[in-house]
Amino acid sequence: MSAIDDDTAFQSAALPADLEPRAIGREPTAKLSVERISSFNEEDLLALCEATDAAIIDGGGFGWITPPGRQVLESYFRGLLMVPEREVYVGRVDGIVCGSTQLVRPSRNNEAQAMAAVITQAFVAPYARRLGLARMLALRVEERARSLGYQVLNLDVRETHEGAIALYEGLGYQRWGTHPAYARVGGQIIAGHYFYKLLQRKS
């Protein structure tokens, strides 16, 4: 088992009955869960790397445009766990890691923005999409940020990631700006949107 924060585990009893088991051919009773990871076992790391590769190939792998190779990915994820300001969350479908996101707390010197955290690097493997996993991951990070006393959660997303935009707008994030030269993908400069959510306000 991976080491996890026991009190940070989220479980769903079952998928809502009206959710179609698209992708992966899952049963409507597929179990979704989210947890914070503080160390990886081999099985989870392998599944996370596979999910990441699949997301990158599909066109959205938190910054990577081409799969960097398994060794780089493994080092990346292991290294993440050593960054003091980062918390890594994984989402599982029937126990298998299929997605991830991160909470980034402000660094200690940033007193002026000590009330704001960032949710970043969210993705779900194409074979596990539209089951509610990204929403569960985002809600878990929000809950954690709220409980740590943060008042604001910030995020940014490429304009081409329409699913992510719909997800975060649906969760009450406000778009406050657009960067016209946010990223370069396939030789093309594309815009990106910036969002925030006030956490202490009930939505």
Ligand SMILES: CC(C)(COP(=O)(O)OP(=O)(O)OC[C@H]1O[C@@H](n2cnc3c(N)ncnc32)[C@H](O)[C@@H]1OP(=O)(O)O)[C@@H](O)C(=O)NCCC(=O)NCCS
């Ligand atoms: C965006 C992404 C994380 C969504 O993951 P997911 O697990 O499929 O999302 P969920 O099932 O939790 O969807 C929750 C809601 O978000 C919205 N949504 C998610 N994907 C959508 C899509 N492709 N089109 C429209 N709405 C979408 C819907 O409102 C959905 O609710 P519904 O299924 O009840 O209609 C996933 O598609 C992904 O990894 N995309 C590529 C990478 C990316 O964009 N990352 C975000 C960077 S900030």
